[in-house]
Amino acid sequence: MSAPEIPIxxxxxxxFEFGIMYAEGEYVSPYPVITGMASTAPxxxxxxxxxxxxxxxxxxACVKKPIELNxxxxxxxxxxxxDADTLELNDxxxxxxxxxxxxxxxxxxKPADLTGWRCRAQVRTKPGGELLHTWDSDxxxxxxxxxxxxxxxxxxxxxxxxxxxxxxxxxKGVYEAEVIAPGGQVYKLTAISPIEVTREVxx
Numbered sequence: 001m002s003a004p005e006i007p008i009x010x011x012x013x014x015x016f017e018f019g020i021m022y023a024e025g026e027y028v029s030p031y032p033v034i035t036g037m038a039s040t041a042p043x044x045x046x047x048x049x050x051x052x053x054x055x056x057x058x059x060x061a062c063v064k065k066p067i068e069l070n071x072x073x074x075x076x077x078x079x080x081x082x083d084a085d086t087l088e089l090n091d092x093x094x095x096x097x098x099x100x101x102x103x104x105x106x107x108x109x110k111p112a113d114l115t116g117w118r119c120r121a122q123v124r125t126k127p128g129g130e131l132l133h134t135w136d137s138d139x140x141x142x143x144x145x146x147x148x149x150x151x152x153x154x155x156x157x158x159x160x161x162x163x164x165x166x167x168x169x170x171x172k173g174v175y176e177a178e179v180i181a182p183g184g185q186v187y188k189l190t191a192i193s194p195i196e197v198t199r200e201v202x203x
Contacts, residue, residue: 003188008158008175008195012168016160019150020189021056022179023109034063034104043069043094045079045087047106053153054081056111063104066097070104111154116182119147119156123175123195132170135159135177156189165197172196 010016028051036046045060052058057076063069069092071077079087087106120141123133135158136143145164148157156179173196177189 003191005191005193007193010160010165010168010195010197012197012199013162013166015162016165017157018159019153019155019157020177021153021155022112022114022189023154024112026110028108028110031061032106032108034060034106037069037094037100039094039097039099041093041095043089043092044082045089045106046085047087048085050085050087050106050108052079052081052087052106052108053111055079055153057109058087059107061105061107063100063102065099065101066094068097069094069100071107114149114151114154114156117149117156118180119149119177119189120180121147121158121175121177121189123170123173125170125173127174127192129173132173133168133175168197170197 006020008018032047032050034045034047037043055078057078059071059076060069061071077089079089082088119137121135122131124131133145134143135145135147137147137149137156139146145158145160148159150157156177172194174192175190175195176192179187179189181187
């Protein structure tokens with residue numbers, strides 16, 4: 001699967017934290033089973049031992065009632081983890097829907113185990129152009145800013161302090177991020193993507 005284009009906007013003078021989730025090339029198997037949902041707002045799904053990280057993309061499928069709960073094939077929802085058996089869809093109002101009946105399935109891209117992984121990224125004026133900024137999860141590489149490898153949430157977080165963003169002297173460019181597995185394999189995390197720096201309103 002090719003890496004996605006992920007545009008980024010940085011606001012000068014603000015702390016910057018941008019997480020990019022990383023999944024394996026398959027779904028969690030067997031698919032977690034949805035066993036219940038109260039007619040509440042927001043909707044809360046009972047999914048025993050779901051194992052879904054907070055904010056991780058999922059799709060709801062095979063629910064007969066209420067049918068509105070199912071996620072379109074080309075879309076994703078990002079549930080909040082309430083506990084090991086409960087997920088909340090904070091922007092879903094199930095108060096007026098029919099009562100839940102039967103079961104449903106949760107389609108979950110399998111979160112990658114990022115233990116021992118490294119991430120690096122560069123910003124340039126254009127592909128092959130002047131180097132403007134660097135990120136790396138390895139401080140020994142002396143990057144301009146650090147990447148946090150969040151093993152619990154299976155994501156790489158590009159960071160920048162408020163002082164660092166305030167000091168940026170460029171306003172537009174392109175960036176690309178790569179990840180390095182413990183065995184040394186290098187994979188693209190993002191395609192070449194636009195990045196811009198803009199002024200904040202409140203200073």
